[in-house]
Amino acid sequence: MSQPLIGHMDPEFIALMDSIKSRLRPLFGTDNEMTLPLSATGSAGMEACLANLLEAGDKIVIGVAGVFGLRMCEVASRIGARVTKVETDPGTVLLPERMEEAIKETNPHAVAFVHAETSTGALQPVIEIAKAAKKAGSLVILDCVTSLGGLPLRIDDWGIDAAYSGTQKCLSCPPGLSPISFSKEAVMKATERKSKVQSWYLDIGLLAGYYGSGQRVYHHTAPITAIYGLDEGLRQIEKEGLQARIARHADAAQILIEGLQTLGFEPLVDKEHRLPMLTSVKLPERVVNRGEAKVRSALLNDHGIEVGAGLGSLAGKIWRIGLMGENAREASVDRLLSALQKELAKNQ
Amino acid sequence: MSQPLIGHMDPEFIALMDSIKSRLRPLFGTDNEMTLPLSATGSAGMEACLANLLEAGDKIVIGVAGVFGLRMCEVASRIGARVTKVETDPGTVLLPERMEEAIKETNPHAVAFVHAETSTGALQPVIEIAKAAKKAGSLVILDCVTSLGGLPLRIDDWGIDAAYSGTQKCLSCPPGLSPISFSKEAVMKATERKSKVQSWYLDIGLLAGYYGSGQRVYHHTAPITAIYGLDEGLRQIEKEGLQARIARHADAAQILIEGLQTLGFEPLVDKEHRLPMLTSVKLPERVVNRGEAKVRSALLNDHGIEVGAGLGSLAGKIWRIGLMGENAREASVDRLLSALQKELAKNQ
Numbered sequence: 001m002s003q004p005l006i007g008h009m010d011p012e013f014i015a016l017m018d019s020i021k022s023r024l025r026p027l028f029g030t031d032n033e034m035t036l037p038l039s040a041t042g043s044a045g046m047e048a049c050l051a052n053l054l055e056a057g058d059k060i061v062i063g064v065a066g067v068f069g070l071r072m073c074e075v076a077s078r079i080g081a082r083v084t085k086v087e088t089d090p091g092t093v094l095l096p097e098r099m100e101e102a103i104k105e106t107n108p109h110a111v112a113f114v115h116a117e118t119s120t121g122a123l124q125p126v127i128e129i130a131k132a133a134k135k136a137g138s139l140v141i142l143d144c145v146t147s148l149g150g151l152p153l154r155i156d157d158w159g160i161d162a163a164y165s166g167t168q169k170c171l172s173c174p175p176g177l178s179p180i181s182f183s184k185e186a187v188m189k190a191t192e193r194k195s196k197v198q199s200w201y202l203d204i205g206l207l208a209g210y211y212g213s214g215q216r217v218y219h220h221t222a223p224i225t226a227i228y229g230l231d232e233g234l235r236q237i238e239k240e241g242l243q244a245r246i247a248r249h250a251d252a253a254q255i256l257i258e259g260l261q262t263l264g265f266e267p268l269v270d271k272e273h274r275l276p277m278l279t280s281v282k283l284p285e286r287v288v289n290r291g292e293a294k295v296r297s298a299l300l301n302d303h304g305i306e307v308g309a310g311l312g313s314l315a316g317k318i319w320r321i322g323l324m325g326e327n328a329r330e331a332s333v334d335r336l337l338s339a340l341q342k343e344l345a346k347n348q
Numbered sequence: 349m350s351q352p353l354i355g356h357m358d359p360e361f362i363a364l365m366d367s368i369k370s371r372l373r374p375l376f377g378t379d380n381e382m383t384l385p386l387s388a389t390g391s392a393g394m395e396a397c398l399a400n401l402l403e404a405g406d407k408i409v410i411g412v413a414g415v416f417g418l419r420m421c422e423v424a425s426r427i428g429a430r431v432t433k434v435e436t437d438p439g440t441v442l443l444p445e446r447m448e449e450a451i452k453e454t455n456p457h458a459v460a461f462v463h464a465e466t467s468t469g470a471l472q473p474v475i476e477i478a479k480a481a482k483k484a485g486s487l488v489i490l491d492c493v494t495s496l497g498g499l500p501l502r503i504d505d506w507g508i509d510a511a512y513s514g515t516q517k518c519l520s521c522p523p524g525l526s527p528i529s530f531s532k533e534a535v536m537k538a539t540e541r542k543s544k545v546q547s548w549y550l551d552i553g554l555l556a557g558y559y560g561s562g563q564r565v566y567h568h569t570a571p572i573t574a575i576y577g578l579d580e581g582l583r584q585i586e587k588e589g590l591q592a593r594i595a596r597h598a599d600a601a602q603i604l605i606e607g608l609q610t611l612g613f614e615p616l617v618d619k620e621h622r623l624p625m626l627t628s629v630k631l632p633e634r635v636v637n638r639g640e641a642k643v644r645s646a647l648l649n650d651h652g653i654e655v656g657a658g659l660g661s662l663a664g665k666i667w668r669i670g671l672m673g674e675n676a677r678e679a680s681v682d683r684l685l686s687a688l689q690k691e692l693a694k695n696q
Contacts, residue, residue, distance in 0.1 A: 001349050039389055040549065078544050174571060175569040175570065197426070200419075200422060201391055220391035221390065221516055222523065225522035225577070226571070
């Protein structure tokens with residue numbers, strides 16, 4: 001990212017963007033032509049998927065298993081969509097049969113949910129829900145913010161029509177870009193809709209003209225430096241191999257959970273639904289008594305380790321520990337466990 | 349920008365963001381509390397201003413003096429606003445009396461136009477238009493993408509309610525962020541409106557909670573690395589002094605125009621309305637005959653100099669030469685003129 005800038009219409013940059021588009025595809029598990037990094041963060045990726053695929057009045061079923069599912073409802077309702085919410089308790093997973101029920105009842109234009117719910121650490125059942133949605137002829141939108149690069153994704157096989165992610169999770173790049181992928185059906189819906197996409201900035205029809213294979217049509221100015229960062233992030237993934245990287249995430253999570261359990265932390269999520277890159281643990285009494293925020297501050301200030309707080313209804317009740325991308329290694333786990341041990345040994 | 353990342357809720361990052369907010373204010377000429385860098389490019393800044401200040405059905409008068417004024421109309425109409433367009437020929441400036449007429453006729457909620465039209469190189473008359481808009485009780489939106497950091501801005505004195513810019517022009521940072529500033533009246537309109545802001549990502553009420561002075565409420569993940577870049581860009585401006593920087597832009601433009609005239613290029617814009625940071629010139633016959641795109645390619649490939657093409661109706665007719673930020677120096681002008689001389693001497 002310290003390379004000198006080049007112009008966003010420079011042939012060299014166009015070639016770089018073409019390369020990045022094709023190298024993002026295997027991560028999503030897709031052949032979708034419309035696969036590219038949006039010039040904004042993952043939250044804008046969510047908005048782009050919903051804004052392109054929904055018109056005012058359209059129906060959508062949204063699976064809510066945490067904060068990011070809730071955010072989807074808020075974004076969709078601002079677009080004017082009629083939202084049917086299917087909720088599950090934080091830390092648990094959506095029941096496919098409840099999603100199917102809501103889909104059958106409402107016959108929605110789209111179904112949306114989060115693959116890896118970063119607010120709870122639970123992996124949601126994609127295949128069954130997507131199948132029910134496709135059977136009803138709905139487009140399927142999947143939040144892959146935290147799963148891309150750390151879990152296997154097969155969005156084509158699963159029947160996902162629009163997926164979005166962020167660069168700062170398992171891709172180990174700075175935040176600022178949102179890789180997205182749209183199926184042919186999704187592109188068709190976005191371009192043949194009755195009303196224009198509300199957001200000019202996120203309109204994938206315009207982005208296709210800017211980043212597409214033909215003569216490039218000026219849209220916005222691509223964030224060159226961030227794209228350089230993504231280029232390097234992808235290079236690191238290719239060097240390691242995606243399968244090896246995914247296995248590394250799983251191994252690191254296993255070591256982390258075992259270590260945390262010896263310190264009295266218990267996992268929030270059932271074993272079969274735990275995310276490898278985001279481990280959520282319930283706090284033992286001694287941590288609650290000392291003030292969990294204080295312990296997190298000490299970890300940050302004295303040990304340089306950031307531990308995530310609980311979000312929403314889980315605030316003050318859990319910690320969220322990310323082992324993403326470069327950080328998903330035994331050495332990171334050891335560093336955290338030893339720092340945590342030291343902190344908990346103080347003033348007991 | 350090669351500094352290691354820190355978390356977006358890290359107290360160190362919050363302090364950095366506070367510093368950046370206060371250091372952007374003198375560049376805009378404002379005391380607006382709501383002054384911050386949006387996590388997307390300048391085009392998203394345009395959308396943020398329009399989307400926060402307009403609801404469906406609201407009326408807006410937009411001055412169109414080139415491509416970016418036209419873009420405002422497109423963005424505003426996607427929001428559902430009723431747009432009254434006041435056009436002027438590319439390369440000329442908006443007549444304040446024509447803007448005033450349209451304002452009187454339509455009594456709009458907002459009036460919007462571009463300060464420095466990058467597609468033509470013409471500086472638009474802000475003070476007169478803003479005065480007419482304020483008299484009618486309209487909010488005023490000003491595009492400062494190309495003017496911020498290269499021309500004096502006094503948005504408080506001028507009565508501007510919302511302004512946006514980009515980092516890649518006269519701030520000499522990479523593209524990716526959009527500094528914006530909202531007056532108290534604009535914040536009030538955005539927060540007391542009947543319908544929610546269509547864009548969740550660009551909602552300044554939510555951004556105020558995330559970047560504001562109280563307890564920070566998680567919104568999106570700020571692009572840390574890009575913010576580091578802006579921090580350094582502002583440091584460079586402070587080191588030089590804003591007045592000296594503005595004078596440097598004016599001086600460099602003067603040298604450029606004189607040099608280009610000796611080569612047969614004539615300025616598109618009248619002397620009193622020329623932008624210092626973007627010089628547009630009509631092409632002499634010998635450049636048209638050789639193919640203007642070919643000459644630009646040669647400048648890029650053989651000399652490492654990018655010259656902008658004409659946009660919209662000016663495509664093929666003009667060149668747009670930017671001297672922005674670090675580039676607004678006699679040395680850059682000399683390098684261009686000498687490269688251009690060499691290219692034009694070939695195959696005559």
